[in-house]
Amino acid sequence: MSDVDQEYVILESNDGFQFVLRKSAAKVSKAIKSMLDKKSNFTEARENKIVFKNMNGIVLEKVCEYFYYNEKYKGQTNVPEMELPAELAFSLLEVADYLET
Amino acid sequence: MSGGVRGPNSALTEFLRSKGIDATEIQSRHARRQREAEQAQAAATTTTVPSTEITEEIEETVTTTVTTRSGRRTTTAPSTALVTAQVTTAETSTSRASKTAMKKRKKPHGDDNSDAAFNPYYKAKPLPGQIAFCEICNCRFTVTPYSKSGPDGEGFICTACGKKTANQDKDATKKKFVAKKNKRKTVASLLDGEATGVKSLRDLAINVVAKHIDEVGQVMDCLQIGRRDVDKICQVISRNRALNDHTLKLFLDPGITRLNLYDCSKISTNELRKIGAILPTLRYLMLRFCGSMTDEVLSYYSTQLTELKGIELGGPFLVTKPCYMQFFEARGFQLEELTITDTFRVDADVISSLVDNCPNLKELRLRQIVKLDSQAVRLLTALANLKVLEISDPGEDLQDGAVIDVLNSIGSGLRELDLSGCMLLTDQTLFAVRQCCPRLNTFSLTEADDVTDEGVAQLFRNWDINPGLQYANLSRLRKLTYFGIEAILEHSGRTLEVLNLNSCPLQPDAWDFWWHGGTKLERLRSLDIGFVRSVNDAVVEKLCEVCPDLGELKVWGANHITEAVQVPGNIRIIGREADLHYMHS
Numbered sequence: 227m228s229d230v231d232q233e234y235v236i237l238e239s240n241d242g243f244q245f246v247l248r249k250s251a252a253k254v255s256k257a258i259k260s261m262l263d264k265k266s267n268f269t270e271a272r273e274n275k276i277v278f279k280n281m282n283g284i285v286l287e288k289v290c291e292y293f294y295y296n297e298k299y300k301g302q303t304n305v306p307e308m309e310l311p312a313e314l315a316f317s318l319l320e321v322a323d324y325l326e327t
Numbered sequence: 328m329s330g331g332v333r334g335p336n337s338a339l340t341e342f343l344r345s346k347g348i349d350a351t352e353i354q355s356r357h358a359r360r361q362r363e364a365e366q367a368q369a370a371a372t373t374t375t376v377p378s379t380e381i382t383e384e385i386e387e388t389v390t391t392t393v394t395t396r397s398g399r400r401t402t403t404a405p406s407t408a409l410v411t412a413q414v415t416t417a418e419t420s421t422s423r424a425s426k427t428a429m430k431k432r433k434k435p436h437g438d439d440n441s442d443a444a445f446n447p448y449y450k451a452k453p454l455p456g457q458i459a460f461c462e463i464c465n466c467r468f469t470v471t472p473y474s475k476s477g478p479d480g481e482g483f484i485c486t487a488c489g490k491k492t493a494n495q496d497k498d499a500t501k502k503k504f505v506a507k508k509n510k511r512k513t514v515a516s517l518l519d520g521e522a523t524g525v526k527s528l529r530d531l532a533i534n535v536v537a538k539h540i541d542e543v544g545q546v547m548d549c550l551q552i553g554r555r556d557v558d559k560i561c562q563v564i565s566r567n568r569a570l571n572d573h574t575l576k577l578f579l580d581p582g583i584t585r586l587n588l589y590d591c592s593k594i595s596t597n598e599l600r601k602i603g604a605i606l607p608t609l610r611y612l613m614l615r616f617c618g619s620m621t622d623e624v625l626s627y628y629s630t631q632l633t634e635l636k637g638i639e640l641g642g643p644f645l646v647t648k649p650c651y652m653q654f655f656e657a658r659g660f661q662l663e664e665l666t667i668t669d670t671f672r673v674d675a676d677v678i679s680s681l682v683d684n685c686p687n688l689k690e691l692r693l694r695q696i697v698k699l700d701s702q703a704v705r706l707l708t709a710l711a712n713l714k715v716l717e718i719s720d721p722g723e724d725l726q727d728g729a730v731i732d733v734l735n736s737i738g739s740g741l742r743e744l745d746l747s748g749c750m751l752l753t754d755q756t757l758f759a760v761r762q763c764c765p766r767l768n769t770f771s772l773t774e775a776d777d778v779t780d781e782g783v784a785q786l787f788r789n790w791d792i793n794p795g796l797q798y799a800n801l802s803r804l805r806k807l808t809y810f811g812i813e814a815i816l817e818h819s820g821r822t823l824e825v826l827n828l829n830s831c832p833l834q835p836d837a838w839d840f841w842w843h844g845g846t847k848l849e850r851l852r853s854l855d856i857g858f859v860r861s862v863n864d865a866v867v868e869k870l871c872e873v874c875p876d877l878g879e880l881k882v883w884g885a886n887h888i889t890e891a892v893q894v895p896g897n898i899r900i901i902g903r904e905a906d907l908h909y910m911h912s
Contacts, residue, residue: 242737295525296525302524302715304509304513305526310535312535312539312542315532315539316536316552318528318535318555319529319536319556320552321528322532323555325528
């Protein structure tokens with residue numbers, strides 16, 4: 227169980243959707259990285275679960291998709307551009323600012 | 328062409344097709360056919376072809392031809408795949424008579440000689456509708472116009488084998504095409520100054536918003552999105568030339584204190600005026616390319632924008648002299664930053680009014696003001712609080728005397744001095760800079776033909792009162808060859824972040840100083856060595872060693888730099904000639 231804890235983190239949206247992500251991917255976001263810092267002793271770090279009050283499931287899903295996209299292509303050139311749905315652009319922009327990604 | 332079903336044809340193909348079936352060709356084919364018929368001992372004279380097979384073959388070949396060239400051309404000859412197969416397949420060592428003729432016709436790019444199949448010199452092949460034997464599997468099949476040539480370019484292959492080879496060809500061409508496209512994309516993004524690699528979520532979202540800016544219905548509330556992002560969106564849509572009366576409304580969020588509009592050329596006079604009505608709390612206003620601004624707008628601003636501290640007007644050529652004076656009288660006292668560019672209406676009178684009414688100015692930029700002459704510049708001596716002074720590309724004669732006077736009176740406070748394009752300045756100005764500007768960290772002096780190598784050297788050599796420049800632009804100083812650059816590096820090598828030496832005729836041995844001088848340029852981020860002829864691969868490689876932090880290296884016109892140059896991955900080389908080929912191919 228503790229191994230799984232070390233490797234994965236749960237992100238929860240404000241409407242109750244939970245996404246289980248590899249930590250390495252989630253740490254693309256500087257904000258999440260500092261939340262999960264063990265030294266900080268934040269609740270998030272202890273429980274390995276972060277609840278985002280400012281994102282619904284749809285937005286958070288896209289954000290998770292971006293985390294994996296970023297992790298996959300990190301350090302490469304000729305990266306295919308990730309498609310974002312136009313209707314989410316503003317919410318994602320707001321969230322990106324918050325997550326520092 | 329049975330059934331009259333054809334893929335899309337080019338005019339040339341059509342023309343050659345008609346050429347291919349002329350009398351002599353038919354005759355030679357006929358003779359050959361007879362010979363082959365004897366050899367094969369096949370009674371192939373009266374066979375009728377099942378129509379389903381033909382249509383199937385036609386469909387198959389049409390789809391292959393279209394996909395192999397998808398995105399490149401819309402005109403596709405039905406025989407493209409056929410020819411591709413001929414040329415790309417390796418020739419085996421058979422000694423047929425027509426092989427040499429075949430070789431002669433071969434072109435370097437297999438995908439482009441779609442018309443070769445109709446070359447009259449080519450070995451005759453069975454006509455469509457006839458029976459032939461596959462060159463690969465030896466099975467019996469009916470020839471159609473879409474049948475492909477065998478591996479040696481001889482004879483035809485059957486549909487089943489054709490499908491197999493078509494896939495191979497398709498993969499090969501596709502790979503080539505993708506590789507080329509990727510390279511072109513990388514080069515294009517380099518030239519656009521974009522970072523290659525993964526974009527941040529923020530940038531991705533901003534691009535999407537900018538793309539759909541016409542559909543955005545509400546004011547972009549910067550409390551939610553963030554001021555920085557709204558500004559970035561404005562930059563992106565300005566670049567796309569999409570900032571107009573409609574999209575402007577999205578940026579007019581009442582309560583903001585800073586508004587930057589990067590391209591106002593599509594904004595009407597009336598909408599510009601509205602900025603004053605909607606945003607009375609503005610402190611900083613930047614309007615670039617505001618050609619539609621009139622006297623009425625500026626005087627409305629002067630009554631309306633009571634909080635104004637800084638304003639930038641780019642190209643306000645309709646605004647007249649009295650209006651500037653009236654604006655300075657009304658708002659001058661509170662102004663701290665002022666930028667006016669590209670207008671012929673600002674002259675000594677306007678500058679005089681500016682100096683009288685704006686004593687608190689800290690930043691003054693006058694760019695491409697046609698009537699700025701020595702007399703007008705000399706008036707600036709009274710602006711005692713100035714920290715940033717830019718007088719670039721003045722149209723009239725601007726001589727040393729006026730600049731030296733200004734430096735003598737206010738030089739001690741200056742942090743930034745930009746004299747780009749003041750062509751008449753000489754070493755005397757440099758001497759004044761040395762004497763008067765201890766706090767300077769940003770310095771530009773370009774295109775001054777009379778400035779000598781020794782003059783630049785004397786400015787920087789033992790310039791102890793100045794702790795070092797962070798930004799230096801000395802491009803197009805046509806006499807800067809060796810000693811000047813040596814002195815710059817010795818004085819500011821440790822502090823420089825941006826250095827522009829574009830078009831300076833640096834001698835090959837000037838580079839020796841970069842590595843033998845012992846100074847490492849630890850902070851240098853950006854270096855422009857375009858049009859410096861002595862730059863080559865070895866110099867660039869050494870530079871990368873000496874400048875550990877270098878991120879951007881501009882090498883336009885330095886054509887000794889090749890693709891083989893070895894640089895660390897974090898350094899972006901912009902403008903290399905070898906890369907530019909990809910843009911045009």
